[in-house]
Amino acid sequence: MVLQETLTNQYPSLKDRTVFITGGGSGIGAAFVEAFVDQGSRVAFVDILEDESRALVERVNAKSSAGEAHFYPCNLINIDDLKAVVEQVGHDLGPISVLINNAASDTRHDFRDVTPEYWDERININLRPQFFAAQAVYPQMKALGGGSIINLGSMSWHESQGNMPGYTSAKSAVLGLTRGLARDMGADKIRVNTLTPGWVMTERQLSLWVTEETxxxxxxxQCLSAPLEPHSIAAMALFLASDDSGMCTAQDFIVDAGWV
Known part of the structure; x- marks a missing residue:
């Protein structure tokens, strides 16, 4: 993926800022990593896909003359590990001023087969890390005098998509989390927004669920029939992270090509 051909805006306020991205090793997350490095940011990301993540760092850093990418292995189900990585990133790269809560798992599941244990696992992957990552970065952002937190939502529950109630329930809750944290953190000039993608044509979606029929x-x-690509989501993330969106908070920014 060559983002330079499609992302042309430069945001001077993102240069030299420390950006922390969850689930940055592939898909939309990898597009975030590449886009922010291209802005001159110091990008730290976590993922459980170690081989893919290290390859991404090597590829992005080899062609970048602006920012740099750093990979920290972490399973977000372990909140203590997540908190430790956030602290380590602040020590290694400087205080985090942008958090992108991207990591999620939209594995399909039949509601009739869901156990309490599986339900908890879906929440622990798709919702719980968003709150605890925001809690962990808060002291660093407060010390900086402000920051931007971007929570990834999903159009799946908006359009009443079935076959994954654990995922859609968690993603609908992201809106409530965003609005509550925006109020709680606003006094410290920390902005919190939701970024809601439509059906993005990542390798995962194409290999598992996208058929000729779909x-x-x-x-x-979609109002715009062209395939929705990860770089379009990254373009909105850059704006929400930058000072250009300085009065945007507690909102849901939808990038779905106008899904009807």
């Missing part, structure tokens, strides 16, 4: 359905339901 492609036709996507084209029919």
């Amino acid at each position: 492609k036709q359905d996507i084209a029919k339901n």
